Amino acid sequence: MSYNQDTIAAIATPNGRGGIGVIRVSGPDSVRIGLGLTNKVLEPRVATFSKFFGEADQAIDEGLLIYFRKPHSFTGEDIIELQGHGGRVVMEMLLKRVIQLGARQANPGEFSQRAFLNDKIDLTQAEAIADLIDSASQEAALASVRSLQGEFSQKINSLLDKLIRLRVLIEADLDFPEDDIEVSNNTQFQHLAKEILRDLDNILGGVREGVALSEGVALVLTGKPNAGKSSLMNALCKSDTSIVTDIPGTTTDVVKENAVIAGVPFRIMDTAGMRMAANEIEAEGLKRASAEIDRSDIILRLVDVSQMEPPYEVSPELRAEDPREMIVCNKIDLVKDLEIPEDYLTISAKTGEGLDELKQKLSEKAGISSASALTFTARSRHIEAIEETRLHMLKASELIEAPSSPDLVAEELRLSQKTLSRVTGAFSSDDLLGEIFQNFCIGK
């Protein structure tokens, strides 16, 4: 991806009132713009206090200006950072002046995109910046910092090194493509291929945890009408987002809310109670509910125990049908001497009883017992790339074992390397880059 080597500028601090507001400028005209604003020649990495002058030489603000000379800057280009007063009008006047002096308003994520294009960071690090800013919990933030510092990239790069080593060995055999791989080499190749597959599996485990941390675990609440789904949603989110009444069929559409449970961000979805639809609205609600269930990571099926008859052991209501499903018995405050088998969770969405245990179980089911020091943030696209790499590696491994012609193995290894390189962005399409950076905030 090539980019216009023009100079970009943006307000980097959030919109609103604050003690300080920051404007970032990056590109070849930065120094000239700094001079135009302050009438001062800037020294790299020195904070210069100055007035910031407007078009008619009047001061429009005063503050600090710092110059980072290329390539020792975030983007790898000349950067100036203005620290003025953090009010909307002041910031907009300053930005306007910077644009007048030759910069253009930056697009979302354009600074990070330039950092990527100038090899200052790779794609996983760029994504980690956005994840860090969007972190919904401390665990997610710490995991983003680990990705930003390159821990995730290092794992991918060391795997790529192994892959390249195997490729070089196999390609040496390509001089004799009509023959099978030499028997003496075969064992060594098999060994290396197996090692790469093992590493891929290990990384995949960590990446899945990372995705849950950065994208949030999708949790759908389902069950019969009046089971208490909306009450539970409100209890988990500590809000009253979802309407609760004693009329069955209160919730018709999918109600969404985010909550951090035991350090793990969840996207919770309350749905319409499962029953034969009474009318068109309810039928549409049920259709939406099943679509969310299909896409979810965890299905929490809530059962109203006050409506059940013992013996509970044989109740079909308490049998999970899907590995993602978790059955939870609600309204235990209404039932005395309950003899529910111990492995079922019993709660009261009303009194809060059993909710701590439920939260613990939810974070365990999400696959993140406690966000460990080894977790880094990751995205679904990383999982897809690693899974695809795994398929090519499996094929390569089978071909080596067969044994078959080295050029077939070489092709699978080439594809493995290409697919895995997508993670760090060494092989990536302009479309993918556009999609990643457009979701960043302005000024980053």
Ligand SMILES: Nc1nc2c(ncn2[C@@H]2O[C@H](COP(=O)(O)OP(=O)(O)OP(=O)(O)O)[C@@H](O)[C@H]2O)c(=O)[nH]1
């Ligand atoms: N005693 C008791 N009542 C509860 C509990 N949880 C929910 N309720 C009551 O049960 C009724 C139904 O609760 P909702 O949360 O609206 O149930 P729902 O599953 O969302 O129902 P629909 O949206 O109609 O499918 C309300 O009157 C709640 O106050 C509980 O743990 N104990």
Ligand SMILES: [Mg+2]
């Ligand atoms: Mg409801």
